[in-house]
Structures are given as C-alpha cells and as structure tokens.
Amino acid sequence: MSESTQEASPEASPAADTFRRLKSLPPGAERDRLRQEVIAAWLPMAERISLRYRKCGESMADLRQVAALALVHAVDRFDPGLGFAFESFAVPTINGELKRHIRDHVWSLHIPRRDQELRATVRAARARLEQRGRRALVTLRELAAETGLSEAEVRRGLDADGVHHTLSLDQSVAPGEELPLADTLGQRDGALDLVVDRQALKPLLDALPEREKYVLYWRFFGDLTQQQIGLRLGVSQMQISRILSRTCADLRRQLLAPA
Secondary structure: OOOOHHOOOOOOOOOOOHHHHHHHHHOOOOHHHHHHHHHHHHHHHHHHHHOOOOOOOOHHHHHHHHHHHHHHHHHHOOOHHHHHOOHHHHHHHHHHHHHHHHHHHHOOOOOOOHHHHHHHHHHHHHHHHHHHHOOOOOOOOHEEEEEEHHHHHHHHHHHHOOOOOOOOOOOOOOOOOOOOOHHHHOOOOOHHHHHHHHHHHHHHOOOOOHHHHHHHHHHHHHOOOOHHHHHHOOOOOOHHHHHHHHHHHHHHHHOOOOO
C-alpha cells in the first residue's frame, strides 16, 4: 500500500467534483467558503504527517503549522484535471515542506545534507536493533550491517546526531551548580607566557656575532645536529657544543639581569 493511500481519509475526502467546482468558482465568498471546507477536511491528514517528525528537535506546534501551511498550498495548486487523487499530490508536498523547515530552521549547526541523511538512517537502524532486544551498546559494525553503509559513514551519522540545538555558554554545567559552561571550555595557552620573553630576547639575539646567530638558528630552527653544524662551519662538534652552551648561558643571564 502506498504512502498516499495510507494517509487518505475516506470519510473526509472531498470528491473530485468538489475540487473541480473549487477551481471553476471565481474569487469571492462562495469560493472562500468551499476552500476552507476542503482545507478543514484534509487538516487531520496534515497533522498525522507532522507527527512523523516529532523527534526532530522542533516543537509540535511549529510542525503542525508548517504542515497546515503546506496543505493550504497543496489545495491551491492541485489540478483535478490531471487525473490523480488529491492525497497523492498533498502527501509529498507536506513531507517536502516539513523536511525543508527542519533543514533550514531546526539545525543550530548546519551540516551537509548528506550528513543529515546519514544521521536519520543511523538513528532508524539503531532503533530497529534496540527493538530486537539489543539493549547493550550497538557497535559500528552492527549499524553498518543493518544500514548497508560503511563504518566511516555510520560514524559520520553518529557525529551528526545531537546538533539540532547548541548549548548556551551561560548554561550551568550541571543542575544546581553555578559554574557556567563557558568557564569549563578551553585551556591555558602556555605560549602566551613566552610573548614577553621573546620580545625581550629579540634585541639580544640581534646583538650576537654572526657565527653564534647561525649556530642557534641551525640548531633550534633548522633542526641540525651539532655535528652537521660543525661541518658547515668547518669546526668540530665539541666546539659547536661549547658555542651553544656559552651563548645560551649569556642570553639567560642577560634576560634575568635586573633592569
């Protein structure tokens, strides 16, 4: 049985001639009255469709409103002369509007549509596995087997879960606590403590003889060994070791000297 057939409501279904009459009427009170009757007759179907998306993170009131507006558009655009039932046109129209609303408004963190599709597929597969009695943690391999996706795609779907709404940085980390989430994020950047030292060291480095500059540069920035530096300068590795020790000690002494 097709989706549209399942959604049809025979008791409330307007006959095809009702839609033909609606299309034939000129703008006015009679046409407005008949249009309202048709919309009211099919409104329960639109509300049932909106229930499918109740776990998407949006309020049911908003979902019902979107579905109702989509129904209105379907009634206004439906052409009974095409020869198919109204529900076969209205159901995909309502579903499409609900999906677009969720994609454009519900996701606080917008992710690619493919990731949204993977999320929906993985969530459905996990629910099916749990219904079969799998209350323990479902593995990536089991989800991949259930969905026919690769484990990498399953992981993308899992990563996309839970991003409909972001948390406020002012929200407390736990009920009853005053510590805001913002105070728990990030970490101390040790490099900030080195800013002053680097600025103070710069003129001292500029004042070094050329040979000492090269030795420091090749050792700490060029990642050369003492032996490699010695070969470049034509001296022994022991001499390079002495130059490094003496130069670093002098720089340290000047940095720590009272102003």
